[in-house]
Amino acid sequence: MKASTTGSRLIGLTLLALLLFLPPILLLFDRPGHSGLSILPFYIFIAWLGIIALAAWILERDHEN
Template identity: 75%
Template structure:
């Protein structure tokens, strides 16, 4: 029984999102930046944006199969 390629890509995307938002990864970015502010919010919103864009790309893509 084969799954659809879209479903496989969404599972992979979910796993990527889980890894990007793991607490040990988040703690790597919880340091002061050049202006004295934490770069954690920049990382969180950037990772969130990447996940949203990848999800849109996967869901809007036409499968050739």
């Protein structure tokens, strides 16, 4: 894979991360769940885990080629 393709994908991933962690998006998940606890920490954990997994996948694909 070309370096420019990897760079473009990482820039896209950065923009996705910025979008996922914007305050208006975070406020959508700052409400009580079924147990009365806020689901915001779970959303942040899952979003962060997804960003890390996508970054690892993009970077590992670059090393395979």
